[in-house]
Amino acid sequence: MAGKIYQSLAYSTQFASAYYGPFRDVAQSAPSFGDRKSYQMDSANRLEAINESLQDEAQGADILMVKPALAYLGRR
Numbered sequence: 001m002a003g004k005i006y007q008s009l010a011y012s013t014q015f016a017s018a019y020y021g022p023f024r025d026v027a028q029s030a031p032s033f034g035d036r037k038s039y040q041m042d043s044a045n046r047l048e049a050i051n052e053s054l055q056d057e058a059q060g061a062d063i064l065m066v067k068p069a070l071a072y073l074g075r076r
Contacts, residue, residue, distance in 0.1 A: 010061035012053040016040035019068045 017040075023029075041049050053064050 007062040008060060009063040009065060010053075010056035010059075011067075012056040012061070012064045013049040013066045014040050015043045015049070015066075015068065017043065017068050 041052075049066070053066070056064055
C-alpha cells in the first residue's frame with residue numbers, strides 16, 4: 001500500500017510462568033491436555049531468550065514483546 005508505513009511486532013519471548021494460571025482459569029482457557037511449555041521458554045535460560053530476540057530484530061522486527069516482562073526484565 002503506497003504511502004503507508006507498517007511496523008512489525010515480534011512475540012519473541014514467552015516465559016513459562018505461574019502468572020498465567022489465574023488468567024487461564026478466569027478465561028476458562030486451560031489446555032485440554034498437556035501444557036503450553038512446549039513453546040514457552042524456561043526463565044532460567046536467559047541466553048536463549050536474548051538470542052531469540054536478537055534473531056527477531058535481525059529479521060526486521062520493530063518491536064519485541066516479552067511476556068511476562070515485569071518479573072524477568074532486569075533480572076541478573
